[in-house]
Amino acid sequence: GAVVSQHPSRVICKSGTSVKIECRSLDFQATTMFWYRQFPKQSLMLMATSNEGSKATYEQGVEKDKFLINHASLTLSTLTVTSAHPEDSSFYICSARDLYSYEQYFGPGTRLTVT
Amino acid sequence: DQQVKQNSPSLSVQEGRISILNCDYTNSMFDYFLWYKKYPAEGPTFLISISSIKDKNEDGRFTVFLNKSAKHLSLHIVPSQPGDSAVYFCAARYGGADGLTFGKGTHLIIQP
Numbered sequence: 001g002a003v004v005s006q007h008p009s010r011v012i013c014k015s016g017t018s019v020k021i022e023c024r025s026l027d028f029q030a031t032t033m034f035w036y037r038q039f040p041k042q043s044l045m046l047m048a049t050s051n052e053g054s055k056a057t058y059e060q061g062v063e064k065d066k067f068l069i070n071h072a073s074l075t076l077s078t079l080t081v082t083s084a085h086p087e088d089s090s091f092y093i094c095s096a097r098d099l100y101s102y103e104q105y106f107g108p109g110t111r112l113t114v115t
Numbered sequence: 116d117q118q119v120k121q122n123s124p125s126l127s128v129q130e131g132r133i134s135i136l137n138c139d140y141t142n143s144m145f146d147y148f149l150w151y152k153k154y155p156a157e158g159p160t161f162l163i164s165i166s167s168i169k170d171k172n173e174d175g176r177f178t179v180f181l182n183k184s185a186k187h188l189s190l191h192i193v194p195s196q197p198g199d200s201a202v203y204f205c206a207a208r209y210g211g212a213d214g215l216t217f218g219k220g221t222h223l224i225i226q227p
Binding site (some may be wrong): 016091103106108 | 216
């Protein structure tokens, strides 16, 4: 149980385009999902907290208009990287907090490469 | 300013011996600490956690110790096995904020 999926697992896009990453909790409901970003040999940095049915809360330094987050249901949150640039290339990981147990479970991550 | 620090980027331990991974934190508001194991290009996998009201938590081969006065925690793995080779992240959070603050990780290498 407690599986979180991300799609796609890896994506290559051209500079200036937008990319959408999906995060799904497969066997539990999550009112809260989190989006992290990891640079090579770096820590995971929390980008934003996504709450079902309300606006996401962004960490300091994260551009809201660039990283659009939508949490339309209890099992799905999406992160859209708009007007992507090469410096947005990174490993994006989501986690979902179980509505009842409050445990957090991580997805397998999405490797984004912007050329 | 890094609030969770793992000062050893890598650690090499012989199979069967004890692996000790260390973590320090600066934010005294943290009240819950977790250890994750991570392989390249995969998401972190939860290992073990500890609340700030405890000083030790044990789960099989994994034991986490918390020293609040020193703002230090450690993960002990005994005996170490080849499958334990991975990057280990220390993470912390505090009440009211559910997002985790991670350390930079320690790459544990178990040698046969």
